Amino acid sequence: MALPPLPDEAIVLGSLAPDWRSAVAVAGAALTASGAARPGYSDEMIRMIDEHGPYVVIAPGLALAHARPDDQVISDGLAVVTLASPVSFGHPHNDPVRVIVGLAVESVGGHLDLIADIANVFNDQSRIGALADATRADDVRAIMGVGAGSGSGSSASAGGSASGSSAGGSASGSSAGGSASGSSSEGGS
Amino acid sequence: MKIVTICGVGIGSSGILKVNAERVLAKLDIEADVVAADLASVQSVADDAQVILTSAEFVDAIGPTFADVIVIVNHFDLTELTEKLERALG
Structure with missing residues (x-):
């Protein structure tokens, strides 16, 4: 499993972001909170979409937001954001979007295993809906097949040593009850 | 190819397209070199390509090319990818 872990800081459930820009910014903030990216990474991700259009909406309901590997990236990282109300990116087929997967990679060369694992997760077409409906961070980790990483307070230094901590992918009770971060509103519309 | x-x-x-195209091609028993590239390098990378996914x-930004340009809507839908690749290569 080459996917980086998903600490609670990298998961935001039921975000109230009202449009695609704020939704991508929430994903960027989650990557920053988990130590994968610097604060400027959000703007880089938004700029990619401004420049090239809504191509990041690569499947119905799902946006894979990312920017270039540059000095805004600290380490390979993932963030998952679900939206209380779906937003439109202006994609002709795959709107509206309920799930944003934020991605930061350190280098162009070293990321293919990670991308292959993202494909492994989402080639099962039920996963996007399952993520959108998730109410707990542990559910998200179980759907993505990753662990929470080394403890809770993994601050900005994270080092990138994805040691075998999360091999099982079962996301069993490692983090305690209060993990449904940011799920301020549930049940949509 | x-x-x-x-x-x-x-x-x-x-x-994602590279990874899934390789899976589809393996299943179709078609040998091909699949390369992921950014828009800026398309002219150099794709000048000897048969297919661009x-x-x-x-599409507009890719510009003139001898390759077959195939638009994929759902990058995780291996059925869509299989049908479109079969049509282009068959």
Whole structure:
């Protein structure tokens, strides 16, 4: 499993972001909170979409937001954001979007295993809906097949040593009850 | 045979397309070199490619090419990818 872990800081459930820009910014903030990216990474991700259009909406309901590997990236990282109300990116087929997967990679060369694992997760077409409906961070980790990483307070230094901590992918009770971060509103519309 | 997947950075959506195209091609028993690239390098990377896989947003920017440009809507739908690749290569 080459996917980086998903600490609670990298998961935001039921975000109230009202449009695609704020939704991508929430994903960027989650990557920053988990130590994968610097604060400027959000703007880089938004700029990619401004420049090239809504191509990041690569499947119905799902946006894979990312920017270039540059000095805004600290380490390979993932963030998952679900939206209380779906937003439109202006994609002709795959709107509206309920799930944003934020991605930061350190280098162009070293990321293919990670991308292959993202494909492994989402080639099962039920996963996007399952993520959108998730109410707990542990559910998200179980759907993505990753662990929470080394403890809770993994601050900005994270080092990138994805040691075998999360091999099982079962996301069993490692983090305690209060993990449904940011799920301020549930049940949509 | 060479197939190039294109997106803005050459990482995210083009990476997904590369990985899934390789899976489909293996299943179809077609041998091909699949390369993910960003839009800026398309002219150099794709000048000897038979097929370019990309999103609708990049078709105009790719510009004139001898390759078959195929637009993929759902990057995780191996059925869509299989049908479109079979049509282009068959």
